[in-house]
Amino acid sequence: MTSTGRLPARAAPAAGPVAVAARGLGIRHPSRRAWALTGVDLAIEPGERVLLTGPSGAGKSTLLAALAGILDAEGTEVAGELTVGGRPPRAARDRLGLLAQDPDSQLVMTRAGDDVAFGLENAGLPPGLIWPRVDEALAAVGFPHGRERPTSALSGGEKQRLVLAGALARRPGLLLLDEPTAQLDPEGAALVREAVARSTAGREATVVVVDHDAAPWLPLVDRVVEVVAGGGVVEHGPGWRPVPRSAGLALPPAPDGPVLLTAARAGYTYRGAHRPALPPTDATVRGGRALAVTGRNGAGKSTLALLLAGLRRPTTGRVEAAAELAAGVRGDRREPGRWRAGELVSRIGTVFQHPEQQFLTGRLCDELALGPLRSGEGASAARATAGQLLERLGLTAYAEANPYTLSGGQQRRLSVATALATSPRVLVLDEPTFGQDAATWRELVALLAEQRARGCAVVAVTHDADLVSVLADDRLELG
């Protein structure tokens, strides 16, 4: 780090955008052998808007954490130098604005206006000056509600715009955006990008966006810098476009199979709720075909997935398995929601939106063997299945590792593999490609197509238009 002298704590921070400079920057996390980032040279002028992109694991998040001054102070090894406005990032945090990925873990207050005011109160601003700045920031991001709006009543996109307003109200010199749209539906994502473009048009802050999905940000950034997995960064010239992730993807053909599962006017209402989470809906799931369930957030897509997966029983209508799928179930029950877990696991596999909710053991090999064991396979057969899947996913080296220690992309692949381990005839996935980089995306699509080719029915709840266009044979739009 540089030896810039510490500024007195109460010195008023200078206004205006700040410059960012990295020279030969390398970062190694505590107790890791490999460097997360090496040889980064980067100069960002005050007021520039820069996109930092690159594949998962290349070090984007590490670079962002370094810029934000939130790297673990203990034990993190830093080579070269990094400055924000001429100061070490940790000392420059009073000029920082941050918008992260998860809309639910960034808000503090129960009302929208109070939440924007939070950062100004922390800065010790006199109350009389706070509210005009709150209103100004809410207007700048196009927040559609008043100050009194309960934050619990906001959509994901509205929450992200509110967090952005909270950051901008502090008049930051550097605004860091860490995949701010990764958890939003397409409309929400577009609104957040529009709010970023609008509120930073005056160049009052330097903007650094980190996102592996580069294309949507290109219209609003001045420069694109790619963090390269082997080390260093590459600057892309104007006119650069990322290679579409579906380019050259050849998927195996699948034979049309029989109907395995039907939903007839199936709907679901949570206890005590006034409105159904899913109004009565019809759906047909066939072997060898992929069904994409699309629609805006709140339309009941995930609820339909739970009903088809036999995890909840519809409160109206019926979900029924074909005789072929229900064969061997105790008492000849046809409704998957009434099956025992051990019967369900070998017939319908489910992959949740957040992989870590699904991990039950402390080692990858145990995780993959769990389903086969539960469905009644012997221990040696279960181990063999686990071994094959690890190899197929290229995770053999991690067989003994804890699932929680894997990267996001690896966790996603593992969670799909755990569902495949029992060779179910139906596979239900909730947002399988959420937040995945191009490489993981291609691998997931290939894996799903492979299952379809062996006669498996694939049901995917998704916002991902690329996934729908390359994989879906049928489409069900809700809402």
Place this chain on the structure above:
Amino acid sequence: MTASFALGPVADVPLSRINPVAQLAALAVVTVVLLSSLDVVTPAVVVAAELCLLPAAGLSRPVDLLRRTWPVLVGAGSVGLVNVLLSAEAGPLTGIGLALRVVGLALPGVLLVASTDPVRLADALTVHWRVSTRFAYGALAALRLAPLLVAEFEAARLARRTRGVEARGPLARARLLGGVGFTLLVGAVRRGSRLATAMDARGFDSGVPRTNARGSTLHRRDAVFVAATVAVCAAALTLSIGLGTWDPVFVGG
């Protein structure tokens, strides 16, 4: 998930106009008085006064009231019953007195929760009682995450079913709950640290003295509210002593 779990601003009811610290002070007075009396008259008078405040807290509909107070009522009923059944000396009157005491102790809390916005409570505590802002707003932010735990618990339970894990019998159920608890804990720790980073990035607890945009003012009505509470308690004690029923805990009840 259902909206009733969401931590939001509470509806504006007449009692909301009383500053939260005044409500807390009144709650302390009632607690001391009820904890120290074992008769039936004192809690009866206090509970009667508390019941009069229910409409002011927006709890006039019996359905709303029952929804918020059923655990208290069940608890009070069983405390009374157990004492009558198990104690040789306790008559039905003692049982009723004990049950009323539980209700009288719990109702101020119900009134406070129904009428007080969590943000206003944090404001009042930090402004008037000099509670550390780090603690008050940190707790507030953490409280916002609590409803998410309910949704995550449900997801973790369903995720187990997809993996063929199911509990049959109480022992297996307890083990399953333990596993779900661990998953939730991991999730909560991660989300908590993300929240801490977000608050940090907005200058929380950075050493600069914090201001308060909403402020929290104590009015005359707050003093009146506390005084009225003291008066009700004094009246209850006077009546009880006058009737010869008073049975203070510290004299050897």
